[in-house]
Each structure stands twice: as C-alpha cells, then as structure tokens.
Amino acid sequence: MKKKLSITLAAVLSSVLLLSACSTSGNTANSGNSSAGNSGSKEKVHLTFSTWGDVNSSSSEQKLADEFNASHPNIEVKFEPVPGDGYATKLTTSLASGTAPDVFLIGEGDFYSYVDKGVVEPLDDYVAKDTSFDLKMYQQDLIDMERINDKLYYLPKDFNPLALWYNKRIFDEAGIAYPSDEWTWDDLIATAQKLTKQEKGKYTQFGFNAGTWEYPIYTYLWAYGTDIANEEGTKAEGFMNSEKTVSAIQKYVDLSTGPNRVSPTPQDTETMGGDSSMFMTDKLAMMVTGRWIKSDLDKSNVEYGSALIPKGPDGDRASIIAAAGWAMNSKTKHKEEAFELMKWLSGTDAQKLRSKDGLVLPATTAELEEVKATEEKDKPVIEMMSYARKPVTMRSANGPIFKDAFTQALEKILVGKMDVKSALDEAAKTADSKIK
Numbered sequence: 001m002k003k004k005l006s007i008t009l010a011a012v013l014s015s016v017l018l019l020s021a022c023s024t025s026g027n028t029a030n031s032g033n034s035s036a037g038n039s040g041s042k043e044k045v046h047l048t049f050s051t052w053g054d055v056n057s058s059s060s061e062q063k064l065a066d067e068f069n070a071s072h073p074n075i076e077v078k079f080e081p082v083p084g085d086g087y088a089t090k091l092t093t094s095l096a097s098g099t100a101p102d103v104f105l106i107g108e109g110d111f112y113s114y115v116d117k118g119v120v121e122p123l124d125d126y127v128a129k130d131t132s133f134d135l136k137m138y139q140q141d142l143i144d145m146e147r148i149n150d151k152l153y154y155l156p157k158d159f160n161p162l163a164l165w166y167n168k169r170i171f172d173e174a175g176i177a178y179p180s181d182e183w184t185w186d187d188l189i190a191t192a193q194k195l196t197k198q199e200k201g202k203y204t205q206f207g208f209n210a211g212t213w214e215y216p217i218y219t220y221l222w223a224y225g226t227d228i229a230n231e232e233g234t235k236a237e238g239f240m241n242s243e244k245t246v247s248a249i250q251k252y253v254d255l256s257t258g259p260n261r262v263s264p265t266p267q268d269t270e271t272m273g274g275d276s277s278m279f280m281t282d283k284l285a286m287m288v289t290g291r292w293i294k295s296d297l298d299k300s301n302v303e304y305g306s307a308l309i310p311k312g313p314d315g316d317r318a319s320i321i322a323a324a325g326w327a328m329n330s331k332t333k334h335k336e337e338a339f340e341l342m343k344w345l346s347g348t349d350a351q352k353l354r355s356k357d358g359l360v361l362p363a364t365t366a367e368l369e370e371v372k373a374t375e376e377k378d379k380p381v382i383e384m385m386s387y388a389r390k391p392v393t394m395r396s397a398n399g400p401i402f403k404d405a406f407t408q409a410l411e412k413i414l415v416g417k418m419d420v421k422s423a424l425d426e427a428a429k430t431a432d433s434k435i436k
Helices: 016-022 060-071 087-097 108-116 124-129 140-145 168-174 185-194 214-223 243-254 266-271 275-280 291-297 335-346 348-355 365-374 379-387 399-414 420-435
Strands: 045-050 075-079 103-107 155-161 163-167 197-199 202-205 286-289 304-307 321-328
Touching (some): 060 075, 060 335, 103 335, 108 399, 140 321, 163 379, 185 286, 214 243, 214 286, 243 420, 275 291, 321 335, 335 348, 348 365, 365 379
Parallel strands (some): 045 103
Antiparallel strands (some): 103 321, 163 286
C-alpha cells in the first residue's frame, strides 16, 4: 500500500461497533438491495465495491466491474472509488452507519485493525465450498499475510516489496558505481556522503532520504538485528528501547541532522516537493520505497535503477511486502455474491490487467513467473520478496500502538525535544501501558 495511504485505523474504528449497534438491523450494507438476491434467486443482486485512488472510467477496476457485469447477469456491480486520502475516513464512517460497500480494499498495515473490530467476514467457509477456487494460485507469502489468527480474511489484489531506488544520473556524474548486491548500510551511508552537495552553505543535493515513514526504518532496524516490539507484538520494553535499537536509531537520525548530514530533514523534503519530486529533479540520489513510484518516474526524464536494500553488519537483509487485500463487509446481505466478486477482482485476469503497466506485481504465481522471465530493470524489487518480514502492525492487533509510540518518539528526536534513548524509553513505557 502506498505510504501516504498506509494509515492506522484503530482509533477511528473503535466507534464502528458502537455506532453499528445504534443503527437499525435493516440498515446494513446496501440496505436498499433486495434480500432475494442470494444464490438461486431470479431477482438481480446489487453489489458495490470500493478502493482508493484512480477514479477515471478507464481504470482497471472499472474494466473489471464491466466485465463482471457482462458475465454475471444475475448480479450488478457498481465500482465506487474514493480519490485522495479520504478513503479511510469514508470507509470507517460508512461501516459505522451500515452503508459500507459489500467489498472493499484494505492495505496490509490495517489488516489486523479491521479483523479486530469484526467488520470483515472470514472467508474459509466460502473457499472450502468452492471447488473451482484454489488458493494455491497465489503467492504463499501473500496468503499467509492475509490470515489473521489462523483465519483467512482477505484475497490479494497485488503487491510490491520495498527496494532501494537510485538516480543513475547523479551516480554517473560523480563517477560512482551503482549499488551492488553486496552493499551494507555502511556502504550506502559512505556513498550518500559523496553524493551530498552544498553551495554557499545551502544543500542542493542529498545522497539518501532518511525519512520518517516507518516501513524503510523497520527494514533498517531489522538489518541491524533489532525491532520495536517482540515477535508476538505484545511487548515494547527491551525492544523499542534496547541498546541495539537506540544505537541504530541514533545512527539513522544522524543522517538528517548535524553539519555532515546526507539526508533532507522532513522540512527540507516538504519544501522541495517530496522525496519523489526531489529524486526526479536530481536533488536526491537514493531512497527506499515501493514499486508504485514507477508511475511518477516513468513520466519524468529521470534515469533510475533499483537495487536490493543493503545488508546490516551481520549480513542480515530485510524488506516489507506492501500489499492490498479485498475484504468482505461482514454486514453485507449478499455474502455468496460478494465472494464471487472478490474472486473476480483477485483472479488471474485481474492480476494480468493491473500488472501490465509494470506498477504493481501480480499476486498469482504463474503471472509473477512471467514477469520474472522478462523483467530486467526492476529485477531486484522482485528479489526483495525473499527478504520480506512482517511489521508489528501485521503481527498483532496492538500494532498501531507500537507504531504510534515509535513515530511520536522519532518526531521528538528530530525536533531536538528529546535525545534518542529518553524518547525510546518513554515510547516503550507508553506502548506497554496502553497494551496492559
């Protein structure tokens, strides 16, 4: 899921069950639909599904909706996309009022939050009854991601592992070799120092973006053998504030602070139009992000490449698979038909349609193998799948607590309000107290 849409919904979702209880029993998803739309009914069933982003009539999802309607005469599907960053707010509000779509898209960082509040339907029974549908068609890692507490709640739309992206023109002009598979984080930092420029005391080019988005930071921490929580996602003390974490975060923060910094501050990034804009205008040499950035890069004249995220001092390398999954509204009146739509939206034809422009990777095994056979430029991005790990938001329902505490600590550190150890000690204490 794009970082700007990878949102934590625990707080806003806490109102969903209360508000749902206040609504009438008939005011469920698509309450205007006839209850006679179940399998075997002659009356047409009306369904809606929603995503964030593209709202034009030629979008992949609209094409899939049109094709579904043409091949399912007893079901009529309406695609209702939500542009911009308002998706989470609109979705949670509609879930609370009982007017949410029958099927909707969720990003991996919020998988647990929706399951924890009981607003998405478990799919195991539907899969078991449908002999024509086989989960083995998908990448096993993606199916594992979409199982929460041993139950399947999502079907994969697409995915993108994080990788290191670099500006070839900046490297070429400096006469420096491109990042290699053997690079460590120390190699990256040393190279970033060579690629950072100042003119008359003002930074005009940065070697690396050590931003505040938590996903790249997680990959960095894992490479250094540490994390912000235990594997079960139940404890922060001794993890978020461990000696390894404090040391690694201090080194990371130093990249964007002090006289020898190699990274823009959050304020620099905002002033310069964002990391993607800086990258495309030759003001940023390297950044860790997902493959969705190709959409902007390919529209510009930037010369770019991708590489494996560097290894840590002990040879550890890590990435995160940013993915999106289709969920069924647990309140929908037409669950069998909604599952039919989910299969269509995550099926082979849908995977091919979305991945043909190269912005996302297909979730199905056969289609991904086809991409692997022809992909050269972004081959390292696909290879990063082998190093993917689950962030704490995908390991327990407490994930948002850890994320928020860590993010707030990082903000205090970057503005000079607290030193690294004090901020992480406070964050660990806050997270554990909230969990208890």
